[in-house]
Amino acid sequence: MIFRDLLALALSFALAVPALAQDPPPQAEIANWTMDNGLEVVVIPDHRAPIVTHMVWYKVGSADEEPGKSGIAHFLEHLMFKGTERHPAGELDRVVNELGGSHNAFTTTDVTAYMQTIPPEALATMMDFEADRMGGLVLTPEIIGAERDVVIEERRQRTESNPQGLLGEEVTATLFQNHPYRIPTIGWMHEMEQLNTEDATAFYKRYYAPNNAVLVVAGDVDPETVRTLAEASYGKVPRGPDLPPRVRPSEPEHNTARTITLTDPRVGLPAFSHAWVVPSYRTAEPGEAEALDLLSEILGGGTRSRFYQEIVVKTGIAAGAGAGYSGGAYDPSAFTIYGAPQGEHTLAEVEAAVDEQLERLIKDGITAKELDSAKMRYVRSLIFARDEQASMANIYGSKLANGGSVEDITEWPDRIRAVTPEQVQAVAAKYLDPSIAVTSYLLPAEQEASTP
């Protein structure tokens, strides 16, 4: 939350979730256990430098909000920096800064997470702060007023100041007809304006407890030290009441194609997208989420993808085209394809070309060679991810906070390797049905004569 908190603008973690490829030397053992009060702990040792990433993930996000209270999960994330009886507002920031460390927080549709990066000797202090605000937050109407203005300015800055932000919000609100993923994580303005102390306190009391959280520690520390420090801090926070099963309203069958158009004078280049609701890793049939990941890579994952090679390079119709899949979400989530025209080409030509590529893939499938290359790029990215301690903490934290396990991550490369060309073709045919796509158009205000 500090300057730029990481409110998820996409639905949730687009990240499917990595682990390490098994080929290179194995990483130090990952430890994982659950404390008596229900707090799940994962430790990812990385002894390259005296650095530790400490994160607490709460299994609550904007999709868990009561109707009419949109934005409360993210607003509470901001308020979590307003102090407790033991540690007044600003003390955490001061302590972290004097260590040369950094701290932040973010909210998505499914999780709310708080993190610090600090030298290892400060881990106990950070755990003390974090355990303290797990139950000891003090909220007053005075605090709430100024901070509500801050999140309102955040909404203006992130969403309302750019046409892409506004359109993205409308696409999501249209794609999901019943699931609360349709509501923006930052909240609708008219509801944000009404959020108050009671709303924040009720949300906090309901969801912030050790048995609804995951502690992730990555870096220059061993699991036994973490165990000792965690018992001395988090171990003293009492277990909260059991939460009911996390069941959100689910999507009805989708039977229609829907279209959203946003026209704005600030738009210089038109663009379109198609989106569908597809299963996430947690909800998919075995192998389907892995196949969707590879499908997005093969269709539109970079310069070797079909969209880029066929539409950008060979025909030159598009300036850019791609695909995305947010398989890390708790509930079924979105698969998106998109593009924008090049030069004198029209948006309609790009859309037709993208659709044609999708049709072709559904009809003729993919080659073993392009599947192998896509798998190799995935597995390689996991090795590169090991260079970034915070990436590893995020990979594990998001998986565990969304109902997954450490094994889901360690076994993931093998599950990716096992995907067949037929499976990729099958998920494309099953889920990316043009007759139920949600299509968006971002258009310039007036169609001018082409520029000289």
Added chain:
Amino acid sequence: MMFARALRPIFFVFAALLLTAPAHAVVEFQEITSSKGVDAWLVEDYSVPIITIRFAFEGGATQDPAGKEGLADLITALFDEGAGDLDSETFQIRLDDAGAEMAFGSDLDAVYGSMRMLADQRDEAFGLLKLAIQEPRFDQDPINRMRAQLVTGIVAAAKNPRTAAQKLWAQTIYGDHLYARPAEGTAETLAAITADDLRAFHRAVFARENLHVGIVGAIDAETAKGVLDDLFGALPEKPDLKPVPDVPLALGKDLAVEYPLPQTTIYMAYPGVERSDPQFLAAYLMTQILGGDSMLSRLNEEVREKRGLSYGAGANLLNLKHANALVIGTSTNADRAGETLGVIKDVVAEMAENGPTEQELAAAKKYVIGSYALNELGSSSAIANTMVGLQLRDMGADYITERDAMIEAVTVADVKAAAEELLGTKPTTMLLGPAAPAAPPVVPKE
């Protein structure tokens, strides 16, 4: 392109924000020289089986010929589009098969390249990088494709009021200096660039005297020296760069770009200070206290925390090779833009007049010392980036060991002097947003 970026996995985003650092740097920069005389800094680290190389050639967009602005941008889009005997497609397939990621980029003052590879596929990866550096092809098809993409980017941004604001800002503060030119060029200047222009730029800029290299990862010094000879040994000794003068910023101007936006963005530029200036660290610490990374910097405390006027307000020192500034920025509720500007001016005036407190300076020193490793040395790519950055600023490899003592030596009086000098001047201010409401009538004093 821009859309892909928004959909990229979020964890890469916060990876960048979070990379941590030790309170005491343990990284050691080895200075190595290859048998052909190519210098580099190296950090050996075998804990992850990857190698990262980053390098810079001084001479960026300022070297674009007049009327061919955007050339540095265009050329950096073409190094993975064919080299040696390999056409664009073959080169990219080989790169993908080699398990390597290659990137080139440029700013006003330099052209940068980097590659990240798996250690066991080192030879193939470096082989491709060598071709890209020494024998880029600049085939017409990729030139046309990349030029068209750059033009599309310009068209896409053309109607955004921020584009007009940035242009006005650059032209105002840099006047007729090369820095005022749009680094991305225009449709017309990009259209004027030929393959021969690209070759001429490559010949002029890709030389050994203006080259800086950092290597990090699973590679020893002897092997790294061989790589340096291979990659850079055949380049000419001296570059052929156009001289670029230093530019004093035009300050004291009031600018406005009116557009019906929900927020007003405020930009302010004060005089800056060169990195080599003895006053630099005092100015740096002052800027940190004024509007640095802490949530409780003076600006953020007054603008955000106390009044809820904005999502954040901050200050930064901007150091280009030929220009320096202290810049302040925020985005605020348009209806309260006048109030926000007033708060910022008060905070600045207070700092200029009284400087920081002992306590503030002590806290800022701790942060600036501790966070260096955190921000600059937290991963292979961060380390490689830092090594090249230090070399570009003529710093020695021992800088990271001497830096702490230099920071500790700064006194409150030093910081106060820096504050007076930089903040005592009327800044250039630009407001982007809806037209300001009419000023309230002036009531004559009795």
